[in-house]
Amino acid sequence: MTRWEEDEFTANDLLLDRELIDCNGMPAGRVDDLELSDPAPGEPPVLTALLCGSTAFGPRLGGRLGTWWQAIGRRLRPVTDSYPNRIDAGLIDHVDRLEITLLAAREHLDSYRFRQWTEEKIIGRIPGSTG
Amino acid sequence: MWRKVAFVAVLGSYLLLAACAAPVPDDGAYRHAALQTSMAMVSALASGQLAAQTGLRGNSFSPFTDGNVTDAENDAGSVNSTFSSRQPPDARSDALRQKMLQALSDGTSALTDLRVAVRMGDRTQVRKALAEVGKSLKTFDALQQELQ
């Protein structure tokens, strides 16, 4: 059950650009966009997922720069689907003015891919990376 | 999109024309350049002199002294080549040019001699070179007074 700090708020106030912290306290990216779905015809839309990554960030940036950012992000993905990385709303633990805490570990999120690639291919190859 | 390109092209050509149509160098500008050159030479000579004197007094390490004197020598060299390549605008400036070239040549060779002496660690040579540097400093001081 997600705990929300405030009863009434705007997406800008509490959600957009907020940092995501996973269940281990590690940063897991930022909220770049929101996924809202209609639960049933006539019902107001509900938040079903948080979206993260360059394919979500590009459109928010807008303009030509945003289009490029999104295009590059799409090219760098191993999957052909261009829909941004989803973090299901059910995984959100707590939302307050400072950050959004998740119930899952960041390794299990889709947005972990880029980070994992960097670690494997570049940083992991340099001696001394395991600290 | 094309409007923007056209605008940039026009602006660019305007700036280019303005730059090329720079005022024709005249006597005054040449004298000013000579003054700047003299001031730069005074700085380089005095810097080399101070560094070498500090070294002679045992107040610095030889790589440090060497480095400072070499810097001074290089500075003088580049000032020399920059001024020498300037085109004098008229015959009157040509006389000034001869004077400057002579002084510049003496100054740069004084600093070269100083650098050689410092690197060899020969105190007598250093003192001799310092005397040359001192003479050159006086020449440029006088030139500066004249040109101001």
Place this chain on the structure above:
Amino acid sequence: MKAVLSMTLGVMTAIGGFVDIGNLVTSGITGARFGMTLTWAVVVGTLGMALFAEMAGRVTAVTRKPIFHVVRERLGVRVSLVNAAASTLLNLVTLAAEIGGVSLVLQMVTGISYLIWVPLAGLAAWLVIWRMPFQWMENVFGLLGLGMVVFVVALFRLPTDWHAMWHQVISPAVPAGQPAPTWWFYAVTLIGACIVPYQVIFFSSGGREEGWTSKSITEMRVNAFIGFPLGGLLSLAIMAAAVPVLQPRSIGVSHLGQVALPVAAALGKAGLVFVFVSFFAATFAAAAESALSSGYAVAQYMGWSWGKRHPPGAAARFHLVCLASVIAATAFILTTVDPVTVTIFAVVLGAAAVPLTYFPILIVANDARLMGKRVNRRWSNAVGTFFLLIMVVVSVVSVPLLIITKAGQ
């Protein structure tokens, strides 16, 4: 007792950490050319930096996040992207200047050409970022940097005309025979040498690395309001030492060795040793810090994990940015561009960019919901806004002055 020791250590590292290649070069140049008439610029710059840092530090301590985080959240995607991009670019230029500075110091000590040292300096700076524990890095280099106090000692051994210098300090004017635009240009460079964006980013991110909370605010304020001004005093000492030695001989400073000459003349080899060690510590630490700040800026903006408190593998993209910055900056300096010229450009661009980096912090520090009872008081807003206006003026004139005076001729 432990708190006092820790606070003293903090102040001392702040002093050494404040001075970097920008201060060394600009203080040397202006002392030799303009005497102490530009002291006011150092005062403005130092006070500005202290204010800026305190505000950023307070935001970090209260929100327990570094400033780029909060900036993106409060100001939105586009504005903060401009901010982050400008800061990163500036950090790169500064990093190049610092790596050049380290190499120049090593050339001064050994006589071996600075170009040989450049790749080594870059590698060493990166290794420090990669492996050296954060506290260790700050403390060791900060304390070694205190050796610059030798310039103060030198002042007492040189034929310093204290009376004349004091007069120049309190009634500044363009010295006779010097062009006014150049005097104003160097004022801008002195201010830019004091208010360096990477130092604010580092101050704030470093605070997170050390786990600052609201309780740390007093200690943070002591660092900002005592440490930085003392650092400013050291810069002034370097400026002052040039006055009795270089100015009477009409020596214009264009190499780092000339900045050290007054100490050699006054205190001999012993003095020079202090200069070598402290100059190296100051520039090397600044190189590591500006590389880290590049990483901080990008990683914090993007929401990646960052910082030295994680093992490198756990903050992979942060370290990638740091590594890429070091490589780019090193490559730039290896093109044999004059490091002193790069330094001048870095401080001018820094001065021009201050409103961009400062304004978001002012806004965030005023957000009562975020800051609670630590929000800006009215007087601190008044001072902060006044200072911002000064920096806007400085920013507007900086690039035109750069062009008019052809970088200070």
